[in-house]
Every structure is written in C-alpha cells, then in structure tokens.
Amino acid sequence: METVLFYIFAVLTVAGGVAMVSLRNPLSGAFALVMSMVGLAALYAMLHAEFVFILQVLVYAGAIMVLVIFTIMLLNLNREELHEVPVSRIRLLVMGAVCAGLAWAAVRVLDQVPQAKVEMVADFGSIEAVGRLMLTDFLYPFEVISLVLLVAIAGVVLLAKRRI
Amino acid sequence: MTDAIIIALKAAFIWLFPLMLVPLLIWLERKGAAFIQDRTGPNRAAIAGVRLAGVVHILADVVKLLTKEMMIPAQVNRLYFVAAPLIGFTVIMAAFAVIPWADTLVVGGREIAMQVATLNAGILYILAITSLNVYGIVLAGWASNNKFALMGGLRSSAQMISYEIPLGLSIVGLFMVFQSVQLNEIVRGQGELLFGFLPKWGIFVQPLGFLLFLVAAFAESNRNPFDLPEGESEIVAGYHVEYSGIRFALFYMGEYVAIVLSSVMIVTLFFGGWQVPWMPTDKLVAHGDLLLKVMLGAGGAGALVFAAFMFTFSRRIRGAFGDLREREGTVLGIASLAAGAAMLFFFARSFGLTLPEWGARTVATVAQVTMFAVKTLFFCWFFIWVRWSLPRFRYDQLMRLGWKRMIPLSFVNILGTGLLLLLVG
Numbered sequence: 001m002e003t004v005l006f007y008i009f010a011v012l013t014v015a016g017g018v019a020m021v022s023l024r025n026p027l028s029g030a031f032a033l034v035m036s037m038v039g040l041a042a043l044y045a046m047l048h049a050e051f052v053f054i055l056q057v058l059v060y061a062g063a064i065m066v067l068v069i070f071t072i073m074l075l076n077l078n079r080e081e082l083h084e085v086p087v088s089r090i091r092l093l094v095m096g097a098v099c100a101g102l103a104w105a106a107v108r109v110l111d112q113v114p115q116a117k118v119e120m121v122a123d124f125g126s127i128e129a130v131g132r133l134m135l136t137d138f139l140y141p142f143e144v145i146s147l148v149l150l151v152a153i154a155g156v157v158l159l160a161k162r163r164i
Numbered sequence: 165m166t167d168a169i170i171i172a173l174k175a176a177f178i179w180l181f182p183l184m185l186v187p188l189l190i191w192l193e194r195k196g197a198a199f200i201q202d203r204t205g206p207n208r209a210a211i212a213g214v215r216l217a218g219v220v221h222i223l224a225d226v227v228k229l230l231t232k233e234m235m236i237p238a239q240v241n242r243l244y245f246v247a248a249p250l251i252g253f254t255v256i257m258a259a260f261a262v263i264p265w266a267d268t269l270v271v272g273g274r275e276i277a278m279q280v281a282t283l284n285a286g287i288l289y290i291l292a293i294t295s296l297n298v299y300g301i302v303l304a305g306w307a308s309n310n311k312f313a314l315m316g317g318l319r320s321s322a323q324m325i326s327y328e329i330p331l332g333l334s335i336v337g338l339f340m341v342f343q344s345v346q347l348n349e350i351v352r353g354q355g356e357l358l359f360g361f362l363p364k365w366g367i368f369v370q371p372l373g374f375l376l377f378l379v380a381a382f383a384e385s386n387r388n389p390f391d392l393p394e395g396e397s398e399i400v401a402g403y404h405v406e407y408s409g410i411r412f413a414l415f416y417m418g419e420y421v422a423i424v425l426s427s428v429m430i431v432t433l434f435f436g437g438w439q440v441p442w443m444p445t446d447k448l449v450a451h452g453d454l455l456l457k458v459m460l461g462a463g464g465a466g467a468l469v470f471a472a473f474m475f476t477f478s479r480r481i482r483g484a485f486g487d488l489r490e491r492e493g494t495v496l497g498i499a500s501l502a503a504g505a506a507m508l509f510f511f512a513r514s515f516g517l518t519l520p521e522w523g524a525r526t527v528a529t530v531a532q533v534t535m536f537a538v539k540t541l542f543f544c545w546f547f548i549w550v551r552w553s554l555p556r557f558r559y560d561q562l563m564r565l566g567w568k569r570m571i572p573l574s575f576v577n578i579l580g581t582g583l584l585l586l587l588v589g
Binding site: 027034050051053054055057058061062063066067069070073074126127 | 244283284285288289291292293295296298299302305306314317318321322324325328345
C-alpha cells in the first residue's frame with residue numbers, strides 16, 4: 001500500500017516538474033508546478049512529517065504559487081509577445097550530458113550512505129516537536145534565516161520603488 | 165467493519181451539514197435582504213398553490229440551474245474553464261474534515277471522536293486547504309478570456325493572499341492561551357470558567373484576535389463588504405461572468421458553503437464550539453436524565469408556541485389572498501402541534517425513567533450537536549446581516565486595511581498575549 005502510494009505521488013511530483021518546463025503556456029506551466037508541489041507535500045505526509053506537509057501546502061502551493069500566477073495573469077502575455085530564444089543543438093546536448101552526469105553522481109553518492117535503522121521519536125514531525133527544535137537546537141540558523149528574509153524584503157522594496 | 169461504518173457516517177454527517185444548510189441560507193438571504201430593505205421578498209414560485217413563504221422558490225432555482233444550457237464561450241480555455249468551479253467547491257468541502265461537532269462519545273467501550281480526522285496540525289489543515297480555494301476563482305477568471313473576469317480573478321488572488329496573513333496571525337494568541345492547535349483540544353479548553361463565572365470562550369480571552377479573525381474570515385469567503393472579486397457595479401460579476409447553468413451553481417453554492425465554514429470556524433475557535441455554556445461534558449453526562457427532560461420539555465413547549473403563532477398568523481391573513489397561502493399556516497400549525505404533543509408525551513413518560521450510562525452520554529452528545537448547530541446558524545445569519553448592512557470597500561481601502569491595520573494589530577495581539585501569559589501564569 002505504502003509503496004504504491006509512494007510511486008503515485010513520486011510520479012505526480014516528477015511529471016509536474018517535467019510538464020512545468022515543457023509546457024508552452026506559462027499558466028499551464030505554473031499549474032504543473034503546483035501539481036508537483038502538492039505531490040511533494042503528499043510525500044512529506046507519508047514520511048510522517050505532518051507539519052512540513054501542512055506548511056508545504058500552505059506556503060508553497062497556497063501562497064507563493066498564487067503570487068506567481070498573479071504575476072502571469074497581470075502580464076497576460078500572448079505567444080507572439082514571448083520571444084523565441086534560439087538554442088543551438090550542441091549546447092542542448094552538452095547541457096543534457098552535464099545534467100545526466102550530475103544525476104548519476106548523485107545516485108552514486110546516495111548509494112554510499114550507510115543505511116542505518118533510525119528509531120523514530122514518538123512525536124516526530126508534530127508541531128510541538130518541530131517548534132521545540134526550532135527554538136532550542138536550531139535557534140541560531142532560524143534567526144539568521146529570518147534576518148536574510150527581512151533583508152530580501154527590504155531589498156525588493158528598494159528595487160521596486162526607487163523613490164520612497 | 166464497525167469502524168468503517170462509523171467513519172462513513174461521520175463523513176456523511178459533516179458533508180451533509182453544510183450542503184443541507186445551503187438552500188436554507190439562500191432562502192434566509194433573500195428573506196433577510198427583504199426584511200432589512202422593508203420588502204416582502206420572493207413569494208411567487210408555487211407548486212399547486214403552495215408557496216411556503218418563498219421556500220418553494222429554492223426548488224424553482226434548482227430546476228432552473230440544472231436545466232439551463234451550460235454555455236462554453238468560443239474564446240475560452242476549455243480545460244481550465246470546466247475545472248475551475250470543481251476545484252473551488254471540492255477544496256472548500258474538504259476543509260470540513262477536522263471540525264469537531266461534539267465531545268468524544270463513549271458507547272460500549274468504544275471511543276468515537278466526533279470529527280472525521282483527528283490531525284495533529286488541526287486548524288492549520290483548514291488554513292492550508294482553504295488557501296488552495298483561490299485557484300478555483302483565479303482559474304475561472306483567467307480561463308474565461310474576458311477582461312471583467314480577469315479583473316475579478318486578479319482582485320481575488322490579491323485579496324486572498326493579503327488576508328490569509330492576518331487570518332493566520334490572529335489565532336496565534338488563541339493557540340498560546342489554549343496550548344494547542346487541535347480544534348477539539350481548543351474547544352475542550354473553552355469549557356473552563358474564567359474568574360469563576362464567565363465561560364472561557366475565545367472571544368473573552370482574545371477579543372482583539374476575534375475581531376481580526378472575523379474581518380479576515382469575511383474577506384476570505386469573498387462576502388460583502390469584501391466582495392470585490394465579483395463587484396457587480398464595477399466588473400459585472402467578476403470571475404463567474406461567463407458561467408451559466410450548474411457550473412455557475414457550483415460557484416454560488418461554494419459561496420454559501422464558505423459562509424458555513426467561516427461560521428463553523430468562528431464558533432469553534434471563539435464561541436466554545438460544541439460546549440454548552442457552564443456545562444462541561446462530565447456534568448452533562450451526570451445529569452443525563454434531567455437533560456433529557458429539559459430537552460423534551462423545551463422542544464415540546466417551543467413547538468406549541470410555534471403552532472400558536474402559526475394559527476394566529478393564518479387567522480390574521482384569512483381572506484387576504486383568496487388562495488392556498490391562507491391554509492399553509494394552519495397546516496404547519498397542526499404539524500407543529502402534533503410534534504409538540506409527541507415531545508410532551510415522551511416528556512411525561514421520561515419521569516421515573518433512569519438512563520443507562522450510554523444513554524446519558526448519547527443525550528449529552530445530542531445536546532452538544534444542537535448547541536453547535538444553533539451557534540453556527542447564528543453566525544450564518546450574521547454573515548447575511550452584515551451583507552445587507554454595509555457597503556462594499558474600495559480596492560485601495562481594502563489593501564490599506566489588510567496590510568497597514570490588521571497585520572500590525574495582529575502582531576500587537578500576539579505580543580500582548582505573550583506578555584500577559586508571562587505575567588499571569
């Protein structure tokens with residue numbers, strides 16, 4: 001049962017990603033990405049990471065992608081307005097080869113990792129557990145990330161509105 | 165096997181609850197609007213002369229929407245155009261899965277949680293699922309290939325994104341007070357007393373949070389005064405301008421289901437959910453016999469009062485219309501009289517009867533479900549009341565309210581709650 005579900009959601013995730021890069025219509029591409037993110041969220045849920053699953057849906061599928069779609073709709077580009085970018089065959093082949101090589105290396109590295117059985121904590125993935133970790137062991141990275149996000153927000157405002 | 169049946173029954177209950185309320189709310193909206201604007205409201209649709217004060221009008225509506233041609237304009241993106249209403253409706257119905265409607269019922273050593281899914285993430289699940297609701301509206305607006313529809317979709321996505329933030333932040337203070345995000349835990353926490361006499365409802369411990377949540381919930385369900393996505397006077401009907409037939413009906417029903425969802429969330433978080441005020445579950449179960457008598461007696465008396473009202477009403481309008489409308493009051497009065505008499509009969513029989521343990525628990529559950537439904541209905545009416553009392557916001561006012569007032573206020577609320585909790589306990 002679990003294996004079957006895993007393959008369903010894994011295929012959904014990967015197919016969404018492939019569709020996102022290959023579809024010509026920008027809005028279709030965005031929705032393919034939404035599909036991919038929902039598939040990923042389901043994979044998190046299968047790993048008992050309940051909180052991450054909720055956040056994946058809430059933040060990525062529910063907020064960030066809505067903003068992306070908002071932008072696409074606001075521009076509402078026709079196909080004629082999107083310029084065809086000429087890409088040479090050789091460059092495509094080289095890039096494909098590089099990507100295939102990287103994927104092969106990644107699989108090799110993953111194979112080297114020792115497969116230890118890890119005991120799962122009782123409240124693994126629950127809101128309480130994640131929150132406690134964030135405010136104790138990972139407080140420093142947590143605060144640094146919030147600072148980085150704040151800088152990004154300020155930077156966007158500065159770039160978008162030159163005269164404040 | 166029994167478990168599967170129980171789960172199926174629970175899912176059926178929480179799905180039928182909003183779906184059954186939809187026609188009632190449509191009727192209530194029309195009659196409520198008429199009442200507020202000093203009109204009569206719909207009273208023309210009739211089956212063989214029976215009109216039931218406009219209730220028959222809903223049946224006429226359903227028949228109309230089901231038999232109407234489903235137009236697909238030539239210029240639209242067919243796949244998205246057809247998918248959009250389905251997405252919106254499915255998503256909003258799925259959000260009901262974590263709503264608790266009574267305390268855990270113990271029958272025959274089996275504990276039955278009165279909610280479909282007991283998720284650890286609780287309310288966050290509702291926030292996550294309803295955040296997907298915007299796709300239905302945005303897709304409808306974009307796929308219609310119509311400038312007005314696109315404007316509606318754009319407005320809606322901006323509005324939903326903006327008000328999701330105060331919606332989520334306004335209940336953080338509540339989590340801090342009740343130390344949980346699970347809805348059933350929050351409701352159970354609201355059964356305690358504050359200062360010894362006030363129920364510890366969310367509205368009393370989080371007044372500012374309640375106000376912020378109420379406003380954000382109105383905005384999220386696209387109801388007046390935040391119904392800019394369909395603003396008739398500016399963009400015709402917004403995102404559903406190209407829809408007709410049952411596809412339009414899905415949007416229309418979705419609006420009312422969203423009202424039910426918002427009411428249910430307000431009741432669960434801020435008005436004690438299924439809690440009967442001053443009566444926690446163990447007290448209800450301990451006084452099961454008395455509770456049964458009170459419920460039967462009050463129900464019987466209420467039915468008799470309703471019957472008396474109906475009889476006087478039908479006498480007052482006698483001869484005014486010259487058709488079956490004059491008889492409707494009498495028929496309803498007799499039916500109500502019979503129901504009241506039956507309840508009073510059982511009320512009389514219930515003396516000298518001692519309920520077994522499971523009977524008392526069932527009676528307590530029934531009382532809690534009734535309480536939950538009554539509170540929810542009140543807030544559904546509140547949504548209608550507000551719609552016919554307030555004008556629509558302007559777009560820049562909407563954005564200013566969301567970003568510059570509500571978000572800072574919700575941060576103040578979180579900070580204040582934290583400080584208070586630190587000082588008090």
